[in-house]
Amino acid sequence: MKYLLSGFLLVLCLSADGQTMKDAISLFEKGQLDSSIATAKQYMQTEPGAYQLIGQSLVKQGKYAEAIMYLEKGKNSLNAEPSVRAWCMNDLGIAWFMRGAYEKAKENIKACIDLNATTNSVRSAREAAILFGLSELYDSWARKESTHFVFHFQHIPDNAEFYIAANEMAYDSINRFFRSTLPKKIDYFVWDDTKLAERTFHQPLAFTKTLFCVTHTSMHNTRGHEITHNISMYANTVKKPNMLVFEGIASYFDFSGRDWMKEIKKIAPHIGYIISIKSIWLSSEHTPVTILYPAGALLTGSLIQQFGREKFIQLLADQSYENAKKLYGSALDELIAGLDREINSN
Numbered sequence: 001m002k003y004l005l006s007g008f009l010l011v012l013c014l015s016a017d018g019q020t021m022k023d024a025i026s027l028f029e030k031g032q033l034d035s036s037i038a039t040a041k042q043y044m045q046t047e048p049g050a051y052q053l054i055g056q057s058l059v060k061q062g063k064y065a066e067a068i069m070y071l072e073k074g075k076n077s078l079n080a081e082p083s084v085r086a087w088c089m090n091d092l093g094i095a096w097f098m099r100g101a102y103e104k105a106k107e108n109i110k111a112c113i114d115l116n117a118t119t120n121s122v123r124s125a126r127e128a129a130i131l132f133g134l135s136e137l138y139d140s141w142a143r144k145e146s147t148h149f150v151f152h153f154q155h156i157p158d159n160a161e162f163y164i165a166a167n168e169m170a171y172d173s174i175n176r177f178f179r180s181t182l183p184k185k186i187d188y189f190v191w192d193d194t195k196l197a198e199r200t201f202h203q204p205l206a207f208t209k210t211l212f213c214v215t216h217t218s219m220h221n222t223r224g225h226e227i228t229h230n231i232s233m234y235a236n237t238v239k240k241p242n243m244l245v246f247e248g249i250a251s252y253f254d255f256s257g258r259d260w261m262k263e264i265k266k267i268a269p270h271i272g273y274i275i276s277i278k279s280i281w282l283s284s285e286h287t288p289v290t291i292l293y294p295a296g297a298l299l300t301g302s303l304i305q306q307f308g309r310e311k312f313i314q315l316l317a318d319q320s321y322e323n324a325k326k327l328y329g330s331a332l333d334e335l336i337a338g339l340d341r342e343i344n345s346n
C-alpha cells in the first residue's frame with residue numbers, strides 16, 4: 001500500500017507559478033496542514049491545484065465531508081491539469097469510503113484509473129480499489145453491517161449471524177479497556193480463498209490498516225488480534241509506534257486463549273541466543289513474529305496487570321522503551337528481568 005499511504009507526498013505536480021502556491025505545497029509536505037490550507041485558499045480562483053491541496057490536506061486531517069467539497073471542485077475544473085483531476089478523484093475515493101459511501105468511492109477510484117493521468121495516481125487508485133473492496137474482484141462478495149463493523153464476506157458462512165455477534169462481543173470486551181472512538185465502522189473483509197488474498201496483497205492474512213479502519217482476515221484468524229489493532233490505535237494519539245507494543249497488545253487481546261509463556265519457552269532453546277525483552281524492544285522491526293508476538297503479549301499483559309490502564313494508555317502514544325522508563329521508572333527493568341528469567345529458564 002505504498003502509493004495509497006504516501007500518495008499525498010507524491011501528488012503535487014502543480015504548475016504553481018506563484019511562490020505562495022509553492023509555499024502551500026511545502027507546508028503540506030511538512031505536515032503543517034492548517035497553514036497549507038490557509039495559503040492555498042488564496043489561490044482557488046486561479047489555481048485548480050489549490051482545490052486538490054486543500055482537499056488532500058482535509059483528508060489527511062480526517063475531515064472527509066469538507067474535503068469532498070473541495071475535491072469535487074478540483075475534479076470538475078475544466079482548466080485543471082489531468083493529474084490534478086486524477087488526484088482529486090483518488091482522494092474522493094478515500095473520503096467517500098471513509099463515509100461508508102461505497103458506490104461513490106468506487107465511481108471515483110475507477111474514474112481515476114480510467115483517466116490514466118500519471119503512473120502514481122493509477123497505482124494509488126488501484127491500491128485503494130483492492131484495499132477498500134472496490135475492484136471487480138469483490139463484485140460477488142456479500143456485505144453485512146452491524147454496530148461496529150461492515151463485514152464483507154467472500155462467501156457468506158452458514159453461521160454468519162453467530163460470527164457477527166461474536167465479533168461484536170469481542171469489540172465491546174476489548175474496548176472496555178481502551179475506551180476508543182473510531183472514525184468509522186471497521187470494514188472487515190473475510191476471505192475464504194486465502195491464497196488469492198495473499199496473491200492480491202503480496203502478504204499473508206490477516207492485516208489491518210488502522211488509518212482507514214480496514215481489516216483483511218479469514219475465519220481461521222484469531223478474533224481479537226485485528227480488532228485490537230483498530231481499537232488500540234485510537235485510544236491515544238499514536239506518535240511513536242513500536243512493533244513489540246503494537247503487536248504485543250493485539251496478541252494479548254486476541255482471545256486465542258494461548259499461554260504465551262508456554263509458547264515462547266518452546267521456542268527459546270532453539271533460537272541460539274538468550275531472549276531479552278529490552279533488546280527486542282530496541283530492535284523490534286528485526287524480530288521474527290514467532291518471538292515478537294509472545295514476548296509482546298507477555299510484556300503488555302504484565303504492564304497492564306501490574307501498573308494499570310492509565311499508564312498503559314500513555315505508553316500507546318510513545319511506545320518506545322525510553323518512554324516506558326519515564327512512565328514506570330525502575331520497576332520496568334525489574335518486570336522485564338523477571339520475564340526474561342522465566343522465558344529463558346528450563
Ligand SMILES: [Zn+2]
Nearest residue numbers: 225229247250
Ligand atoms: Zn498484528
